[in-house]
Amino acid sequence: xxxxxxxxxxxxxxxxxxxxEEPVGSxxxxxxxxxxxxPATVRNDMAVLEEEGYIAQPHTSAGRIPTDKxxxxxxxxxxxxxxxxxxxxxxxxxxxxxxxxLDDVVGRTVRLLAQLxxxxxxxxxxxxxxxxxxxxxxxxxxxxxLMLVLITDTGRVEQRMVDTQTPFGENSxxxxxxxxxxxxxxxxxxxxxxxxxxxxxxxxxxxxxxxKAVLATLLETLAEEAEERLMxxxxxxxTRFGHDFPLTxxxxxxxxxxxxxxxxxxxxxxxxxxxxxxxxxxxxxxxxSTSVVSVGYGSGGEAVAKLGVVGPTRMDYPGTMGxxxxxxxYVGQILAES
Amino acid sequence: xxxxxxxxxxxxxxxxxxxxEEPVGSxxxxxxxxxxxxPATVRNDMAVLEEEGYIAQPHTSAGRIPTDKxxxxxxxxxxxxxxxxxxxxxxxxxxxxxxxxLDDVVGRTVRLLAQLxxxxxxxxxxxxxxxxxxxxxxxxxxxxxLMLVLITDTGRVEQRMVDTQTPFGENSxxxxxxxxxxxxxxxxxxxxxxxxxxxxxxxxxxxxxxxKAVLATLLETLAEEAEERLMxxxxxxxTRFGHDFPLTxxxxxxxxxxxxxxxxxxxxxxxxxxxxxxxxxxxxxxxxSTSVVSVGYGSGGEAVAKLGVVGPTRMDYPGTMGxxxxxxxYVGQILAES
DNA sequence: GGCTGGCACTCTGACTGTTCGAGTGCCAGG
DNA sequence: CCTGGCACTCGAACAGTCAGAGTGCCAGCC
Numbered sequence: 001x002x003x004x005x006x007x008x009x010x011x012x013x014x015x016x017x018x019x020x021e022e023p024v025g026s027x028x029x030x031x032x033x034x035x036x037x038x039p040a041t042v043r044n045d046m047a048v049l050e051e052e053g054y055i056a057q058p059h060t061s062a063g064r065i066p067t068d069k070x071x072x073x074x075x076x077x078x079x080x081x082x083x084x085x086x087x088x089x090x091x092x093x094x095x096x097x098x099x100x101x102l103d104d105v106v107g108r109t110v111r112l113l114a115q116l117x118x119x120x121x122x123x124x125x126x127x128x129x130x131x132x133x134x135x136x137x138x139x140x141x142x143x144x145x146l147m148l149v150l151i152t153d154t155g156r157v158e159q160r161m162v163d164t165q166t167p168f169g170e171n172s173x174x175x176x177x178x179x180x181x182x183x184x185x186x187x188x189x190x191x192x193x194x195x196x197x198x199x200x201x202x203x204x205x206x207x208x209x210x211x212k213a214v215l216a217t218l219l220e221t222l223a224e225e226a227e228e229r230l231m232x233x234x235x236x237x238x239t240r241f242g243h244d245f246p247l248t249x250x251x252x253x254x255x256x257x258x259x260x261x262x263x264x265x266x267x268x269x270x271x272x273x274x275x276x277x278x279x280x281x282x283x284x285x286x287x288x289s290t291s292v293v294s295v296g297y298g299s300g301g302e303a304v305a306k307l308g309v310v311g312p313t314r315m316d317y318p319g320t321m322g323x324x325x326x327x328x329x330y331v332g333q334i335l336a337e338s
Numbered sequence: 339x340x341x342x343x344x345x346x347x348x349x350x351x352x353x354x355x356x357x358x359e360e361p362v363g364s365x366x367x368x369x370x371x372x373x374x375x376x377p378a379t380v381r382n383d384m385a386v387l388e389e390e391g392y393i394a395q396p397h398t399s400a401g402r403i404p405t406d407k408x409x410x411x412x413x414x415x416x417x418x419x420x421x422x423x424x425x426x427x428x429x430x431x432x433x434x435x436x437x438x439x440l441d442d443v444v445g446r447t448v449r450l451l452a453q454l455x456x457x458x459x460x461x462x463x464x465x466x467x468x469x470x471x472x473x474x475x476x477x478x479x480x481x482x483x484l485m486l487v488l489i490t491d492t493g494r495v496e497q498r499m500v501d502t503q504t505p506f507g508e509n510s511x512x513x514x515x516x517x518x519x520x521x522x523x524x525x526x527x528x529x530x531x532x533x534x535x536x537x538x539x540x541x542x543x544x545x546x547x548x549x550k551a552v553l554a555t556l557l558e559t560l561a562e563e564a565e566e567r568l569m570x571x572x573x574x575x576x577t578r579f580g581h582d583f584p585l586t587x588x589x590x591x592x593x594x595x596x597x598x599x600x601x602x603x604x605x606x607x608x609x610x611x612x613x614x615x616x617x618x619x620x621x622x623x624x625x626x627s628t629s630v631v632s633v634g635y636g637s638g639g640e641a642v643a644k645l646g647v648v649g650p651t652r653m654d655y656p657g658t659m660g661x662x663x664x665x666x667x668y669v670g671q672i673l674a675e676s
Numbered sequence: 677g678g679c680t681g682g683c684a685c686t687c688t689g690a691c692t693g694t695t696c697g698a699g700t701g702c703c704a705g706g
Numbered sequence: 707c708c709t710g711g712c713a714c715t716c717g718a719a720c721a722g723t724c725a726g727a728g729t730g731c732c733a734g735c736c
Binding site: 023 | 702
């Protein structure tokens with residue numbers, strides 16, 4: 001176990017490096033932080049920290065920079081979550097309150113998060129699989145063509161065409177609409193398949209094929225939408241990433257376009273609380289020099305989706321975590337209200 | 339007017355510079371192109387071209403590079419549109435054919451365009467203002483809460499909540515739904531306001547407030563959606579932009595997040611045919627070192643939206659224009675089919 | 677008149693050598 | 707166990723040099 005002072009030295013190194021972007025030396029450390037010891041002592045401590053793998057030298061006779069392991073220790077033991085200031089909170093609330101629909105909520109959230117953290121923000125749309133059904137609507141667009149519209153409790157709307165073999169009367173349609181809704185409204189998506197299984201049997205023989213087609217489309221929509229959607233913002237902040245630009249930034253941009261990768265990444269962030277993945281802890285190679293801070297958000301006590309930011313490993317963890325947490329809370333509130 | 343040969347020299351300069359990304363000198367030109375004259379002659383021609391403002395030297399004793407004006411001449415007079423190869427066409431069609439809904443069409447299009455041109459692709463969602471109404475649906479979610487769903491002929495769906503003062507019976511709802519649809523289905527969005535103006539009067543006094551609220555929301559949806567949506571892809575291609583990276587790329591990333599700016603940019607591209615905006619021709623400052631190639635696409639003969647790519651002024655114009663045009667055509671087809 | 681080869685000139689980029697300063701590791705003494 | 711001192715190392719910055727590419731111009735040639 002590292003002594004108290006050595007942890008303090010590590011904390012100071014992380015803070016200074018995050019601030020200056022430059023390797024930090026023993027002398028500068030003692031000047032900027034009241035460690036109460038001389039540079040020489042700090043040097044000894046640094047030697048130990050380096051041996052343990054918490055910090056590293058880019059080259060001999062340069063200052064030290066934290067390693068991924070160092071950041072990890074910093075995040076776990078040394079840093080708290082920095083709460084936002086009251087004006088900041090108020091600004092968040094005002095900004096989010098103006099949203100008119102779900103797209104707008106997500107859009108505003110992503111911009112807000114990007115601006116607040118000055119990093120790349122990623123917001124997952126509230127997931128269909130965990131949501132409940134608010135309403136299912138069936139419309140007859142043409143004699144043998146129906147439109148199925150699915151509305152979720154988070155305000156999301158999905159629609160699909162259903163082409164039928166035979167025409168389907170308005171009465172049958174109203175009947176199906178009513179029965180379908182009575183079974184699934186308020187239920188979770190995952191429960192829907194079981195709930196509608198026996199529905200075709202209660203219809204006239206002639207209509208069964210159509211009913212089955214509608215149900216199939218409904219279930220298909222659920223399945224397809226299990227691949228969830230994302231919104232991304234603040235990519236311009238990537239330019240503040242580092243000096244060795246093109247090499248660092250390219251894989252990150254690529255990763256950001258691979259929504260599947262990002263979703264997996266967000267998904268890994270455990271169910272409860274905030275997750276911080278530092279550098280090589282990210283399974284996806286392109287993000288090995290970035291950190292991802294993510295957290296779930298939701299309308300009730302339960303998380304329906306995740307959001308987070310992607311930034312350089314050299315980031316202000318307490319501030320970022322504070323912003324991410326605060327935004328997630330407010331978005332949850334907004335969703336609950338609507 | 340420039341002589342035939344000087345135009346040829348300009349063409350050669352553009353082609354070489356696009357290929358190599360390096361200023362091109364007189365000697366290299368004569369070696370790579372069969373101009374039939376000596377480097378000295380080419381030098382004289384280059385001096386003229388420079389005087390006229392078509393090419394420039396980054397610094398004395400370097401080769402020449404085309405100016406925006408030079409590219410403009412190249413695009414207008416010297417370059418054709420390079421058609422895609424048959425396999426490429428087939429690939430486009432196959433890729434787009436797999437799309438399941440409008441989001442998917444747009445998503446696939448943007449990826450396709452980015453991949454084909456190796457640049458940043460921008461695709462506008464089919465516009466509501468030019469579309470027609472396929473259906474308007476009204477659902478009662480709670481006693482004093484309705485949901486309005488608008489479905490367009492391009493497959494787009496928008497929904498809004500309508501909170502009403504007084505409860506609204508199922509009969510009245512069905513009545514309103516029927517009358518509303520009979521008036522607006524198949525009509526253009528811009529015509530809707532006039533078509534529904536007198537609708538409230540034909541309802542019971544008690545229901546008029548609600549009807550008005552519904553109509554207001556409907557019109558509001560149209561107005562709001564006049565600010566249209568975009569999808570963007572291929573931002574990783576920005577890394578191939580140039581050497582002086584951070585400076586060039588930052589404003590471009592910022593511009594790409596400003597959807598309003600992009601929409602305006604696409605909008606400027608005249609109604610008919612393909613538009614190419616080169617460097618400073620772009621009104622938006624951040625894109626002064628990029629070119630935008632855009633074209634309208636649509637299901638019928640009429641364009642319902644635009645798509646295009648953003649790339650360095652030093653781009654392969656014939657190839658890019660070919661790809662953009664081809665993709666626009668196929669997307670139009672797909673939309674017409676669905 | 678227009679094209680060409682030759683020539684002198686200029687400028688950049690790469691390379692080298694040097695210096696300066698920051699930072700380290702180690703050691704002896706408190 | 708901490709501290710001051712010291713020798714050492716290494717990289718960043720700077721200046722100087724050099725080669726190469728490219729130009730502009732001029733006189734001669736077709």
